[in-house]
Amino acid sequence: MSRFRKIFAMAAVSVIALNCSAYAQDKKFTVAFIPGIASDPFFLSMEKGARAAADKLGIELVWQGSASEYSPQTQMPFVDAALAQNVDALVLVPTDPDSLQSGVTRAEAGNIPVITVDTTVTDQSYLTSHITGDNVDGGRQAAKTLAEQIGKKGKVFIMSGSPSATTNTLREQGFREELKANYPDVEIVGIEYANSQPANATSAINTVLLNHPDLAGIFAIDGTRGTGAVAALRNSNAVGKVKLIGYDAYKAQVEALQDGVFTALVVQQPAKEAELALEYAKAKLTGEGTDKIEKSVVIPNVVMTKENFETTKANVYSD
Amino acid sequence: MLHGLRDVVRRQDVILLMLFFVMVVAFTAVNPRFFSVRAMANVLQDFSPVVLMAIGQTFVIASRGIDLSVGSVLGLSGVSMALAIRAANSVGMDPWVAIALGMSAAIGVGVVVGLINGLLITYFRLVPFVATLATMGAAAGMSLVLTGGTQIAGAPKEVILLGNATYFGALTVPVVVVFLAIFVSWAFLSRARFGRWTYAIGSNPFAARGAGISVERHLVKIYLISGVLSALAGAFVYFRLGSGSPLSGRGGELSAIAAAVIGGMSLQGGSGKLTGVVVGALITTAVLSGLILIGVQPNWQQIVVAALIAVAVWAQGLSLGGSRS
Numbered sequence: 115m116s117r118f119r120k121i122f123a124m125a126a127v128s129v130i131a132l133n134c135s136a137y138a139q140d141k142k143f144t145v146a147f148i149p150g151i152a153s154d155p156f157f158l159s160m161e162k163g164a165r166a167a168a169d170k171l172g173i174e175l176v177w178q179g180s181a182s183e184y185s186p187q188t189q190m191p192f193v194d195a196a197l198a199q200n201v202d203a204l205v206l207v208p209t210d211p212d213s214l215q216s217g218v219t220r221a222e223a224g225n226i227p228v229i230t231v232d233t234t235v236t237d238q239s240y241l242t243s244h245i246t247g248d249n250v251d252g253g254r255q256a257a258k259t260l261a262e263q264i265g266k267k268g269k270v271f272i273m274s275g276s277p278s279a280t281t282n283t284l285r286e287q288g289f290r291e292e293l294k295a296n297y298p299d300v301e302i303v304g305i306e307y308a309n310s311q312p313a314n315a316t317s318a319i320n321t322v323l324l325n326h327p328d329l330a331g332i333f334a335i336d337g338t339r340g341t342g343a344v345a346a347l348r349n350s351n352a353v354g355k356v357k358l359i360g361y362d363a364y365k366a367q368v369e370a371l372q373d374g375v376f377t378a379l380v381v382q383q384p385a386k387e388a389e390l391a392l393e394y395a396k397a398k399l400t401g402e403g404t405d406k407i408e409k410s411v412v413i414p415n416v417v418m419t420k421e422n423f424e425t426t427k428a429n430v431y432s433d
Numbered sequence: 434m435l436h437g438l439r440d441v442v443r444r445q446d447v448i449l450l451m452l453f454f455v456m457v458v459a460f461t462a463v464n465p466r467f468f469s470v471r472a473m474a475n476v477l478q479d480f481s482p483v484v485l486m487a488i489g490q491t492f493v494i495a496s497r498g499i500d501l502s503v504g505s506v507l508g509l510s511g512v513s514m515a516l517a518i519r520a521a522n523s524v525g526m527d528p529w530v531a532i533a534l535g536m537s538a539a540i541g542v543g544v545v546v547g548l549i550n551g552l553l554i555t556y557f558r559l560v561p562f563v564a565t566l567a568t569m570g571a572a573a574g575m576s577l578v579l580t581g582g583t584q585i586a587g588a589p590k591e592v593i594l595l596g597n598a599t600y601f602g603a604l605t606v607p608v609v610v611v612f613l614a615i616f617v618s619w620a621f622l623s624r625a626r627f628g629r630w631t632y633a634i635g636s637n638p639f640a641a642r643g644a645g646i647s648v649e650r651h652l653v654k655i656y657l658i659s660g661v662l663s664a665l666a667g668a669f670v671y672f673r674l675g676s677g678s679p680l681s682g683r684g685g686e687l688s689a690i691a692a693a694v695i696g697g698m699s700l701q702g703g704s705g706k707l708t709g710v711v712v713g714a715l716i717t718t719a720v721l722s723g724l725i726l727i728g729v730q731p732n733w734q735q736i737v738v739a740a741l742i743a744v745a746v747w748a749q750g751l752s753l754g755g756s757r758s
Contacts, residue, residue, distance in 0.1 A: 153577040153581075153582040153679075154582055155581075155582050155583045155584075158581055158582050158583065181574070181577065182573070182574070182577070277731070277732055304725075304728075305731065306725065306731050307731050307732075309683075309684070310680045310683040310684065311678075311680055311681055311682065311683055311684070311685075312584075312674055312678045312680065312681060313479075313482070313670050313673065313674060313681060316478075316673065316674065317475065317478070317479045317721065317722060318725060320475040320478075320722075321472070321475055321722040321725045321726060322725065324466055324469070324471050324472055324475065324726070325464070325466055325725070325726050337584065338584075338678065338680055341584055341674055341676055341678055342674070344674075344675070345597075345673055345674045345675060348593055348597060348675065349478075349597050349673070364583055364584060365583070365586060366583070366584040366585070366586035366676050369586050369587075370586075
């Protein structure tokens with residue numbers, strides 16, 4: 115009898131244990147992922163990466179962000195909503211390092227792990243990790259590639275979007291630093307800001323080409339500026355004569371690269387940033403693989419040209 | 434004779450034209466490259482979409498309204514056209530048929546948004562500022578929804594040729610069409626009953642109704658014109674870029690309103706001439722390439738443009754005061 119009871123007890127325990135492990139497998143962690151601006155192509159690529167990773171890792175992904183504006187005022191309500199929903203972890207693209215600090219502090223009070231992606235907050239002590247692309251490095255890569263393509267000497271021009279957005283200013287900084295340090299014979303003849311419309315970049319570049327008929331190269335700082343630059347080169351019959359470095363690898367840009375209008379593209383890996391963020395989030399929540407978490411990760415840029423396209427085409431952003 | 438000359442000099446559009454020539458001379462003195470066919474070609478290309486939106490704005494403002502949706506209509510019609518052409522191109526349709534299809538899609542957007550504006554204002558009695566603020570937001574959002582925020586490429590070569598091939602150094606097909614649009618609109622506004630009714634409604638809608646003008650029908654037509662002209666601007670920006678961007682046209686309403694105000698349109702309605710607005714659009718677009726050529730720092734450029742708006746409107750105030758005395 116006692117033997118029977120023992121077996122019964124063992125069976126009961128193992129059933130409970132089994133149930134438990136089944137429960138742990140089924141328990142889906144909910145992770146809120148808040149991009150800078152939901153409609154921006156860069157973040158759309160990040161979203162695709164995040165959704166794929168969430169499916170693979172069995173994470174319930176809540177992807178929500180401001181539809182049309184990259185600002186702390188429009189982002190904050192989404193952070194508040196995520197914290198109120200009591201999500202298991204928060205992945206955040208802070209639109210401002212100081213303004214979003216309060217969101218991180220409140221997450222800390224609620225014991226919700228936070229990972230920042232692309233940009234970060236001022237005080238990073240609580241963050242599980244900070245994953246970013248490197249805009250300064252992207253600018254350097256652009257400068258190096260452009261300088262080599264124009265034979266290390268000549269006039270170049272920077273077509274930027276905004277004098278205040280950090281992605282733009284950091285790329286510009288890297289571009290200027292690299293030329294100053296290693297290419298003394300390359301002269302930057304100017305910079306213009308096109309704000310949001312691509313046609314403004316076309317106008318500015320047409321005018322600069324008129325003023326500097328011997329212009330050797332252009333660095334178009336992001337996708338929108340790139341579209342405007344492509345039109346300007348076609349417009350002024352300068353395709354091939356003027357080397358053009360773009361940023362990001364959307365389908366439209368890659369087509370222009372293959373047509374020979376862009377001579378190179380500096381490509382970020384937003385999908386990879388998102389994937390790593392969700393892997394870290396899961397490791398932190400389950401406690402498995404926490405040793406693999408790095409506090410700060412820089413995802414490198416890839417320089418894509420017509421010549422190396424076969425080996426770099428995996429980096430084209432999904433459409 | 435002398436009296437006649439003084440009248441000509443006091444005309445607002447003549448004052449603006451003189452301002453424009455002063456500007457051209459000043460820029461050319463600093464950088465002679467400003468006075469060249471290529472510089473003129475650049476200015477004309479920038480001028481085209483702005484003046485199309487500004488013409489629409491002229492009709493609307495003359496009727497004591499405002500149309501804030503023009504920039505968003507430009508964007509939405511551009512991406513609609515890009516999507517239609519890409520789809521047609523991918524099934525191997527003849528490029529010119531594809532372009533015709535795309536044009537219809539673009540103009541269709543202008544008709545729909547213009548009609549909605551007109552009905553919101555006349556049937557639902559919203560003030561024009563609010564009605565067009567609503568459609569401005571909706572159209573901008575729709576561009577993002579349709580494109581998912583990305584550029585729409587995949588245009589056949591013919592699109593880029595049509596937008597960029599120049600004749601006589603400076604004229605492209607869109608620029609020629611813009612000149613035609615200016616002429617037809619000028620005839621409608623200052624030589625036809627349509628224009629007289631528009632100004633009558635702007636001066637006094639009640640008196641206009643009393644005089645037997647069907648105010649509601651006329652207002653719907655005016656917003657339709659504004660929508661269609663903005664859509665045409667969207668098509669031309671698409672021809673120029675060779676791809677449709679959901680960001681095109683953002684803030685375009687402000688350039689259009691600035692051109693109209695510089696051109697002497699009174700926001701109270703009932704007065705102002707299209708010729709002035711056309712020169713206003715020319716000044717606002719030429720000044721930007723001029724400032725780049727003379728090497729003004731980019732952050733200072735918008736301050737200069739803002740000052741120019743103030744000076745232009747002030748100079749016209751002087752002439753108005755003069756004619757009253």
